[in-house]
Amino acid sequence: MPSYTFENKKTGKVWTDIMTIAEMEKYLKKNKSVRQIITSVNIVAGVSGMSYRSDKGWNETLSKIAEKHPQSKLANDMGTKSTKQIKTEQVMAKHRKKWASKRNAKSK
Secondary structure (H helix, E strand, O other), X not given: XXXXXXXXXXXXXXXXXXXXXXXXXXXXXXXXXXXXXXXOOOOOOOOOOOOOOOOHHHHHHHHHHHHHXXXXXXXXXXXXXXXXXXXXXXXXXXXXXXXXXXXXXXXX
8 A cells, every 4th residue: 555645734743644545535535634745756776685686597497498499589698609609600690691682782
């Protein structure tokens, strides 16, 4: 449930209560000498701790999946590649680019 900050117009007393929106609306209608004070929103910017980080077992599982699917994005992110694999992919990309430019030249 959200928390709301209120101020008594007569006394100037400020306090915070936790209630539903419907309860807050009823409370303000019932108590005309009380007004709601708008405050800044509390935002959680990040989460840290052991529950947020992936453990070594999960990383190992992702690496095994990456090995089974070498052309996937996961393989690029998590997989371990040998120097030979890296060089082979670079040559393949070079030839794909070369053949694509030749096809584009023929279509013009």
